[in-house]
Amino acid sequence: MNASTTQPRNIAVIGATGAVGRCILHCLADRHFPIASLRLMASPKSAGMQLDTPLGVHTVEDVDQADFRNIDVALFSAGGAVSKRHAPRAVQAGALVIDNTSAFRMEQEVPLVVPEVNPHDLTPTGIIANPNCSTIQMVLALHALRDLSPLRSVRVATYQSASGAGQKGIDELLLGTRAFLDDQAPTTAKIHARPLPFDCVPQIGPFCDDGDTEEERKMRQETQKILDLPELPISATCVRVPVIRSHAEVIHVTTLDPISPQQARAAMAKVHGLMPLDSDGPQYYPTARSAEGSYHTFVGRLRRDHAEANALVFWLVSDNLLKGAALNAVQIAELWQQKGSSL
Secondary structure (H helix, E strand, O other): OHHHHHEEEEEEEEEEOOOOHHHHHHHHOOOOOOOOEEEEEEEEEHOOOOEEEEEEEEEEEEHHOOOOOOEEEEEEEOEEEEEEHHHHHHHHHOOOOEEEOOOOOOOOOOOOOOOOOHHOOOOOEEEOOOOHHHHHHHHHHHHHHOOOOEEEEEEEEEEOOHHEEEHHHHHHHHHHHHHHOOOOOOOOOOOOOOOOOOHHHHOOOOOOOOOOHHHHHHHHHHHHHOOOOOOOOEEEEEEEEOOOOOEEEEEEEEEOOOOHHHHHHHHHOOOOOOEEEHHOOOOOOOHHHHOOOOOEEEEEEEEEEEOOOOEEEEEEEEEEOOOHHHHHHHHHHHHHHHHHOOO
């Protein structure tokens, strides 16, 4: 390993008190990212908080007052408004920004990176966008399949957990569930589109003019950008389900040439972090609970799609706070570090 890959870096985590921010800190520690100094930032209301992390106890700074000079990598996960306001400041001060919000994903000059899929898109400076959680896990599988045959179309239905809306999304689900079980008056939905306990809500984000939700549009546009397939037909229906953590997806893929389930499993097994489970039988499939806390994205129920020629259908599950957010962000930082920060 050359010196550049082990050189300790000055790291800032913005949104450190949130669900994803805490997971970023866990990933940095667990993966032994070389850190010279660590600064934690959040909203003014969290300023001064003593946060106990796997990397020690740190005082949270007010991001509005923060000086980004001497920071090498700034990992943002505090909402799009915060990123739009402060990420340019961090870049101007010399930091590489890895942004976990949707603020910059579709800007042409901003790379949208999943390290296992498009590491060549990484740039040494500026802003690197972390894709949407549901997009990340899907492109891992699509990347494996397109090595076997060109993709013709993708249809996906998601089953996304409450944590996709952050800690407030989790809290709203838990409070509403307790109220339901205690036979209390139903709680109102402030974070999710409708009350989530014991229900499924086919809306994540506001509706667009064409009837899609913003989440569905993100999945389509981000996948096309990451795979560099701007004309690939993609249809998504995104559903919020009463699960605390991990997203599941049913994906239907058509390809130019026929691909057998056996060929698909073998190709997916070669992608780092992607793990087919059903080689020994269809009963081996992942669930949201079984994927929680894992760095892997799991595949099950892989089979031919009988509704269309040259088509496969499979079930895909990943921890949305890890590979869908924090882990992918840290992997981007690792890739930048491995390349000596000068691509």
